[in-house]
Amino acid sequence: SQQGEEDPQALSIQEGENATMNCSYKTSINNLQWYRQNSGRGLVHLILIRSNEREKHSGRLRVTLDTSKKSSSLLITASRAADTASYFCATDEMEYGNKLVFGAGTILRVKS
Amino acid sequence: EAQVTQNPRYLITVTGKKLTVTCSQNMNHEYMSWYRQDPGLGLRQIYYSMNVEVTDKGDVPEGYKVSRKEKRNFPLILESPSPNQTSLYFCASSLLGPGYEQYFGPGTRLTVT
Numbered sequence: 001s002q003q004g005e006e007d008p009q010a011l012s013i014q015e016g017e018n019a020t021m022n023c024s025y026k027t028s029i030n031n032l033q034w035y036r037q038n039s040g041r042g043l044v045h046l047i048l049i050r051s052n053e054r055e056k057h058s059g060r061l062r063v064t065l066d067t068s069k070k071s072s073s074l075l076i077t078a079s080r081a082a083d084t085a086s087y088f089c090a091t092d093e094m095e096y097g098n099k100l101v102f103g104a105g106t107i108l109r110v111k112s
Numbered sequence: 113e114a115q116v117t118q119n120p121r122y123l124i125t126v127t128g129k130k131l132t133v134t135c136s137q138n139m140n141h142e143y144m145s146w147y148r149q150d151p152g153l154g155l156r157q158i159y160y161s162m163n164v165e166v167t168d169k170g171d172v173p174e175g176y177k178v179s180r181k182e183k184r185n186f187p188l189i190l191e192s193p194s195p196n197q198t199s200l201y202f203c204a205s206s207l208l209g210p211g212y213e214q215y216f217g218p219g220t221r222l223t224v225t
Contacts, residue, residue, distance in 0.1 A: 006154075030210075030211050031210075031211040033213070033214070035214070040200065040219065040221075041218065041219065042116075042202060042216035042217055042218050042219055043155070043202070043204075043214070043216045044216070045213040045214060045215075048211075048212075048213060088154060088155065090155075090210075090214070092209070092210035092211045097168070098143075098160060098162055098168065098209055098210055099157055099160065099170055099171065099210065100145065100157055100160070100210035100214065101157070101171070102147070102154045102155040102156070102157075103154055104152060104153060104154040105154045
């Protein structure tokens with residue numbers, strides 16, 4: 001399978017805590033993106049990090065990329081109940097041309 | 113409003129009855145793609161298109177066809193649907209390719225009995 005992997009599969013935290021989810025991929029990438037999905041709806045883009053970047057911030061989101069380990073992490077700080085959703089990473093890996101490969105996702109539940 | 117639309121949103125059909133799910137974007141995007149989402153498997157790309165008349169297979173193309181005759185439309189065709197194609201389908205588009213922000217449609221929930 002070309003699919004990337006994410007962990008944990010599910011995460012449950014209290015409101016106000018930080019949430020960290022990880023993504024690993026198989027080959028060299030051009031970019032890595034994170035998306036959010038609320039309960040069976042269409043995915044919404046959160047952040048894109050290029051292969052020559054190591055860290056990127058957007059509001060309460062912080063993404064890191066370690067190309068030597070072929071992994072990325074998404075940190076959501078000061079989580080809110082509204083952050084409850086599934087989170088997916090997606091990569092355009094050089095080996096696979098113009099395909100976009102998604103991970104299996106992390107289900108985040110933020111309890112209020 | 114910039115958006116990707118899909119129709120129908122819900123469809124129940126029987127094995128072997130040809131169906132088409134339409135997808136349209138109003139953002140003049142070059143790249144369009146179809147995904148299916150199954151529990152525990154995330155999204156898997158079915159087909160993608162880099163431009164008009166240019167389509168290519170994703171990871172799970174078997175049993176599906178696509179066409180890109182106009183820039184804005186990218187229909188997904190199931191010539192002979194089978195129960196293992198029961199899934200949630202998403203269309204997406206982006207400005208130039210997979211390395212750009214993808215805009216997703218609302219999804220089509222397909223059940224094949």
